[in-house]
Amino acid sequence: MHTQTSTEAARVLSYAGAIPTSYFKFLIRGKVKRFDTPWDNQYEKELYIGAIRMALKRRRGIKAYSFVTEAWLASVDPKTQPELMNVAPRHRSNREDALMILSRHRDGEEYCTKYHIDYDTDGRTIVGKAEHLDGSWSEGFMGNLFKEYLNA
Numbered sequence: 001m002h003t004q005t006s007t008e009a010a011r012v013l014s015y016a017g018a019i020p021t022s023y024f025k026f027l028i029r030g031k032v033k034r035f036d037t038p039w040d041n042q043y044e045k046e047l048y049i050g051a052i053r054m055a056l057k058r059r060r061g062i063k064a065y066s067f068v069t070e071a072w073l074a075s076v077d078p079k080t081q082p083e084l085m086n087v088a089p090r091h092r093s094n095r096e097d098a099l100m101i102l103s104r105h106r107d108g109e110e111y112c113t114k115y116h117i118d119y120d121t122d123g124r125t126i127v128g129k130a131e132h133l134d135g136s137w138s139e140g141f142m143g144n145l146f147k148e149y150l151n152a
Contacts, residue, residue, distance in 0.1 A: 002103035022069040066103040
């Protein structure tokens with residue numbers, strides 16, 4: 001499911017210039033179903049994710065999910081750039097535009113693919129090659145939706 005979703009999302013981005021909305025795909029009893037998540041703010045995002053967590057907990061027939069989104073990414077060294085620790089990537093000059101596809105199976109398998117996004121002089125989207133990331137992405141609020149998340 002991850003490879004198909006990843007390839008499809010990169011093709012749509014290359015052709016259309018944007019992913020219309022973030023979305024999930026679920027593997028339910030051998031069939032793949034898509035669920036759009038057009039949140040506009042953090043509150044709406046938390047509502048969607050809460051509902052998805054609840055569905056994953058109750059519906060044991062959901063064996064896997066993939067999440068597709070465009071994102072801004074940026075790294076920071078807390079020792080040399082402590083002032084940037086609380087600055088969102090979208091507000092940083094070193095941000096990277098990316099297409100992210102995160103997939104997880106109920107049995108624990110996880111996959112993450114990142115495509116770097118660039119733009120030509122006419123503003124058209126250029127999608128880079130797929131980069132497969134290790135499990136370091138899998139922490140925090142969006143990490144593993146099969147597990148409970150408590151933000152203490």
